[in-house]
Amino acid sequence: MTQQAAAVPRAGVPHGSETPHDSRGRRVVRRLPWWIAAAFLVGTALLWVFPFVWMVSASLKDNMEMFSGGLNLFPKDVVWSNYARAWNDAHFGRYLINTVVITVVTVAIVTIRCATCGYVLARYRFGGSRIFMGVLVATLFVPTGYTIIPVVKISMQLGLIDSLTGMILALSGGAYVSAILIYYGYFRKIPRELEEAAVVDGAGFVRTFFSVMLPLAMPVTATVAVLTFITTWNSFFLPLVFSFSRPELRTVSVGMQAFVGETATDWSGMAAAGVISILPVVAVFLFLQRYFVEGISGAVKS
């Protein structure tokens, strides 16, 4: 191989392709294009996350400085009172509690229902199981905008409109076909012997599932839980429609929208509200990003 070809960056080539007798100087030269690429990408990445950094800085400025300060990131004086205003006056404390309650309960319901459903579909044949699967896959991409009217109507009939319970049920009743399919694929691959061993040990249907199969599917559960957490936390259309006549039921995303309508000038309070609303979900993502990325990757690989 020629010198020149070796110095050019190669996409997707794994580590360890340097020959052992490479001198240090040569290695630095060879690495140089990568460092240049990295520097360029770091610049782009900073631009990419700039809106969030700006929002955090804006939440610490007073309104005057916010209008005059442009893209300047460092506030003259740090104004914490924006957070107090967002938390108390704009009710973001309450919205945050609503959002946490809705998200936690929805994640619990969705995880359980998708696990049991995926398990049964993967391990048992029963009348209609193929049709069941077919119907699920056919509704993989149903948009909220399509189902929203009947969802509201049926919630009204059940007396569940204008309530957190109604919101939670409607959110957990979404298709979540991909979650079921992830469980399905995982349970399918578990060897039959494990189940038979459990049966020999005297475990029934339920015990086999809860003490053998579900613990084995821990990574899938983590993935589904994280994906559902982020979707639910960020959901907007359903909570918007469900809290029309009861503002105290708003979630953070709906509250933000209303905030602009109510106080058109308090932009730094709004930035503080934005930080309160976005921070938890970003924190969850940073801690559990492995599971999130695995879940998304799974959509393409299967």
Place this chain on the structure above:
Amino acid sequence: MSQSVVPSGRDWKRSAWIWLFLLPTVVLYGVYTLYPIIASYWYSLVEWNGFDSHQRFVGLANYQQVLKDPFFANSFKITLLFMVLVVPARVLLSLLLAVVLNSPRLPLVGVLRSAFFIPVVTTTAIIGVVMRFVLDPATGPVNSVLQAFGIDGVDFLGSQSTALPVAAVLYIWKFFGVTMIYWLAALQTIPHEIYEAARIDGASVRQIFVHITLPLLKPFLIIITVLTVEETFHNFDLMYTLTGGGPYFHTEIIEIYIYRWAFAASIPQLGHASAAAVLFGLLVAVVGAVQLWGVYAARRMRRSNP
């Protein structure tokens, strides 16, 4: 699956458990996903304001009305236009980024991947509101920077020619990371032995990319394009908070059109909105059908590739 021919007490018990395990999904999914899909068809055939229980059957009149409504045609056009603006940029640019970020030789790969991914996990509705301020013609920071260059008060979201492209750019930024992860997943299915072999044969970087990476990615191109197209149909959050469909309906996607007739009107017309929803559902289904065909073709392609 081993199942005894004679149903015993155990089998009866087992099928009871099977159905009990399916019950939560059957009930929730049935009530909140399956029933609404079917009910939309019925609602689209009645005239109904949603307040009282009075529903008057009007047949296909709602469809006639919707199809005659220039604003529906407009929203249909906007939805498709938005798709055309967004999909190629998301699919192709994110491929370039993914190819670079797939290299373990690149320093800071983990940090970079997270940075490009962060916008995906943040709340779209909040991004919409914040961006409305950031792009404000009078007080927004972007315009105050532009002013320093002598450019005055650009109304990015308020002018009819820029609103949709600007919304598209924000949407691309927001969801770019998802497509990037799709591509990274696709790239990781290519075994590195193939690259090693090509390098030993003296292939250049460009040759490797054009003759090895791209052909092997072709089936994924179809899948990823379809996933991305389907995602662009779920854009209510950003559009509603960013522009609300304005200025003068220039960003009114179908979801906002449905919302306007069903919830934002002083007298809701749920029949009309439902007819629009059914037509929207048909659009999504047509794309879905193309998808099934595409995935099928992609599978065949993957099978013929060793």
